[in-house]
Amino acid sequence: MHELHWGLPVILYLFLGGLGAGAGAVSASVLLRSGGGDRPGSGFDIARWGALIAPFPVIVGTGMIVFELGSFQAGNWFRFVNLFKVINLSPMSIGTWLLSLFILVSLAYAYTFFMKDPRPGDARHSLRKMLAWAMVPLGVGVALYTGILLGALPARPFWNSPILALLFLVSALSTGVAAILLARAIFREATHHQEVARSTYLMTSSDLLLIAFEIAVVFLFIMYAHLTIGNTEAAVAVILGGRLTSLFWLGFVALGLAIPAAIELKYVIPTLLYQKQYVMPRSIEIAVCTLVLIGGFMLRYIVVVAGQITGPVGI
Amino acid sequence: MNQDKGVSRRSALKQLGTGAAAAAAVAASPAAALGATPAKRYAMVIDTRKCVGCHACSVSCKTENDVPLGETRSWVEYIEKGDFPEVRRSFLPRLCNQCEKPQCVSVCPTGATYKRKEDGIVVIDSNVCIGCKYCVQACPYGMRFINPTTGAADKCDFCLHRVENGLVPACVNTCQGKARIFGDLNDPDSVVSKAVRANALTVLRPEMGTGPMVFYIDADHTDARDAARLGTYVRIETNRRQQERV
Numbered sequence: 001m002h003e004l005h006w007g008l009p010v011i012l013y014l015f016l017g018g019l020g021a022g023a024g025a026v027s028a029s030v031l032l033r034s035g036g037g038d039r040p041g042s043g044f045d046i047a048r049w050g051a052l053i054a055p056f057p058v059i060v061g062t063g064m065i066v067f068e069l070g071s072f073q074a075g076n077w078f079r080f081v082n083l084f085k086v087i088n089l090s091p092m093s094i095g096t097w098l099l100s101l102f103i104l105v106s107l108a109y110a111y112t113f114f115m116k117d118p119r120p121g122d123a124r125h126s127l128r129k130m131l132a133w134a135m136v137p138l139g140v141g142v143a144l145y146t147g148i149l150l151g152a153l154p155a156r157p158f159w160n161s162p163i164l165a166l167l168f169l170v171s172a173l174s175t176g177v178a179a180i181l182l183a184r185a186i187f188r189e190a191t192h193h194q195e196v197a198r199s200t201y202l203m204t205s206s207d208l209l210l211i212a213f214e215i216a217v218v219f220l221f222i223m224y225a226h227l228t229i230g231n232t233e234a235a236v237a238v239i240l241g242g243r244l245t246s247l248f249w250l251g252f253v254a255l256g257l258a259i260p261a262a263i264e265l266k267y268v269i270p271t272l273l274y275q276k277q278y279v280m281p282r283s284i285e286i287a288v289c290t291l292v293l294i295g296g297f298m299l300r301y302i303v304v305v306a307g308q309i310t311g312p313v314g315i
Numbered sequence: 316m317n318q319d320k321g322v323s324r325r326s327a328l329k330q331l332g333t334g335a336a337a338a339a340a341v342a343a344s345p346a347a348a349l350g351a352t353p354a355k356r357y358a359m360v361i362d363t364r365k366c367v368g369c370h371a372c373s374v375s376c377k378t379e380n381d382v383p384l385g386e387t388r389s390w391v392e393y394i395e396k397g398d399f400p401e402v403r404r405s406f407l408p409r410l411c412n413q414c415e416k417p418q419c420v421s422v423c424p425t426g427a428t429y430k431r432k433e434d435g436i437v438v439i440d441s442n443v444c445i446g447c448k449y450c451v452q453a454c455p456y457g458m459r460f461i462n463p464t465t466g467a468a469d470k471c472d473f474c475l476h477r478v479e480n481g482l483v484p485a486c487v488n489t490c491q492g493k494a495r496i497f498g499d500l501n502d503p504d505s506v507v508s509k510a511v512r513a514n515a516l517t518v519l520r521p522e523m524g525t526g527p528m529v530f531y532i533d534a535d536h537t538d539a540r541d542a543a544r545l546g547t548y549v550r551i552e553t554n555r556r557q558q559e560r561v
Contacts, residue, residue: 003557005448005461070446074466080445082425092424092449154523155418155455230522234540311561312455314538315407315519 004308009064014300015175016061017099018143018168019293022176024054024106025139026206028132036129038120043199047132049180051113054135055106057179058142062099091149098145102138109135143172150307157231158238159307161224167217167299174210175296177203182289185282200285201271201278207292208264211257218253235310239302243309248302256295260288355434356500357473359487360510361408362532365494368393368406370554372486372495376410379474379485385556386460388471389486392560393552394535405535408494410486411458411471412519413437415526419450419459419468428468434499435528436475441467455523457561473497500528 027050034042066072071079083096112118112128147165154160181203188196225236239248263284270276368391376382376389392407417437420428427444430437444467451459451468462469474484482488487495498507516530539560542549551560 002457002559002561005451065447068448069466070448070461070468071444071466072446074446074463076466079466082427082443082445086424086426088424088426090422090424090449092422092447096424149449152422153418153453155453308452311457312520312523313540315536315560 002309002311004305006304006308007068009068011297011301011304013061013065013068014146014168014304015297016057016064017146018172018300019175019179019296020054020056020058020061020106021102021139021142022172022174023050023057023139023179024102024109024135024176025143026173026176026180027051027054028109028135028139031128031132032136036120036125036132038125042120043202044120045184045196046180046199046203048113048118049183050176051106051110053179053183054139055103055110058099058103058106062103091145091152095142095145095149098138098141102142105131105134105138139176140169143169150303153307155312156235156307156310157312158225158235158310159303160232161221163217163221163224164303167214167221170210170214170217171296171299174207174214175293177207177210178289178292178296181207181285182293185285185289197278200280201268204264204278204280204285204288205268205272208261208268211261211264211292215253215257215261218257231312234313235306238306238310244302244306247298252295252298252302255291256298260291260295263288353501354432355502356528357413357434357436357478358498358500358507358511358528358530359410359413359473359484360496360507360514360516360530360532361534362494362496362510362514363406363408363534364532365492366391366406366408367492368404369491371489371491372408373554375485375489376471379477380471382469383463386462386469387555388458388469390553390555392554393550394537395550395552396535396537396547398548403535407531407534408486409456409458410529411437411473412456412525412527412529413473415528416524418453418455418523418525422449422453424449434478436473436478437470438472438475439468439470441465441469444468455520455525456527457557 027047030043030050031037031047034044037044037047066080069080083093084100087093087097109128109131112124112131115122115124118124144165147168150156150159151161151164181200222236222240225232226240238244267278267280267284271278370391373387373390380388382388389408389410392409393404394407395402395404397403413436417428417430420430420437424447425443425445427440428437428450441462446461446466446468448461448468451461459468459470461467474482477484483497487497496507496510498505500508500511502508510532511530514532516532517534517536518527518530537549539549539551553560
């Protein structure tokens with residue numbers, strides 16, 4: 001068995017960074033879609049929750065990868081600033097800059113909502129809209145680069161797939177939506193507005209769509225790896241009969257994708273097909289969002305571990 | 316060599332034909348004409364027929380480079396193959412391949428790892444390295460480790476401090492069977508160039524496309540995973556902390 005050089009801090013970063021970046025990108029795109037939140041059916045509430053969530057998981061996750069650095073552990077606590085003295089084509093270098101920009105912009109974006117009664121057309125409206133335009137590409141960039149970073153290594157055949165980045169992006173958006181819905185389900189007042197139900201319906205059906213897309217990407221990831229020969233096929237065997245099989249299929253595919261998708265489908269279908277009033281009990285909403293978040297973590301955990309316990313075949 | 320001469324003669328004739336005789340003279344021997352010394356290209360050839368698996372190279376490497384306990388810059392693997400009485404044990408000394416296209420260099424976010432232009436040796440500036448372990452993941456040969464005292468990535472550098480002073484690496488110096496041959500590939504008269512010309516060579520994991528500069532003569536590339544296919548007993552002993560071969 002190969003050594004695990006990247007452990008739990010890196011796995012948590014990949015999960016939290018994806019979640020925050022996803023929440024930020026979703027929040028900003030919801031806001032921009034409704035012209036800054038001043039059109040009817042704006043989902044302003046969604047945008048606000050996303051904006052308030054986005055920076056914090058990313059900051060915590062970033063702290064965790066700094067903690068994982070060898071120089072930090074050896075007592076050279078500030079050597080990580082070397083990252084900012086160079087810009088090169090390493091995915092990690094590009095990611096460093098994207099991540100820093102995202103943290104700054106998302107904090108500013110959260111600030112525009114951090115007032116007594118934020119609503120469309122208030123004093124910070126134009127600043128909020130401007131920052132939202134930056135939040136979408138930055139959020140997508142942060143969610144995407146981690147998959148590119150892992151995918152860039154021929155020495156790690158499990159990771160060395162261009163579709164891994166897409167998988168991470170879709171999962172990040174899905175966990176971002178789940179985090180927004182979870183926060184709102186926990187903290188919102190009991191009153192059930194028509195507007196709230198509508199935006200929840202939109203978000204839940206978007207999450208359903210994202211999960212469906214994620215299932216398709218996972219299928220392609222496995223299919224292409226399994227249908228090749230040599231290094232990649234040997235590596236993907238770790239989830240197709242190898243040590244991580246049950247964790248992957250039960251922990252990620254069943255618990256994180258299939259079950260939440262099935263529950264969401266049950267509540268979305270009546271509204272989608274028969275235009276019935278959308279109602280999802282708060283407890284179910286919380287359960288579904290928690291499952292999606294667990295699935296997102298499982299994906300990062302399995303991918304990071306699987307990549308490191310498999311290697312090239314032969315010497 | 317003959318082929319090279321043929322090419323340059325052809326191009327020289329071609330250029331003479333266009334009337335650029337002076338340019339042709341320069342093109343034929345640029346180094347001599349400009350008075351520049353050609354960049355070195357250090358390489359190592361390991362003749363496994365002469366290796367007895369004594370670990371003198373591993374030990375001298377550890378003392379020479381002050382490698383922390385539990386970590387290895389250079390080690391010797393044992394490959395045991397066959398069923399009694401037809402058993403063979405061969406040895407595979409391992410060290411950084413000083414690749415032509417090093418994966419570790421292209422992923423390094425701080426530029427701490429780079430390939431020296433003057434001799435092709437891949438080195439790490441431990442004052443710049445942040446210990447992100449990206450290069451550890453990227454190396455297809457498992458050569459890199461994080462040095463616990465410096466917190467930086469560490470690996471074999473062909474004993475750069477010795478080579479710069481005209482000495483050979485410690486492992487080459489100490490090799491009892493003279494299995495290790497080190498030198499400059501740009502010098503056609505060096506022992507390593509002669510060894511390269513005279514022998515059939517293999518490199519490790521050529522499919523990775525890294526272009527290793529460590530070459531093996533008569534190396535046994537049998538992997539543990541070949542055992543089932545070959546229907547024979549194969550056992551790999553890495554003789555380092557990490558028991559599985561990387």
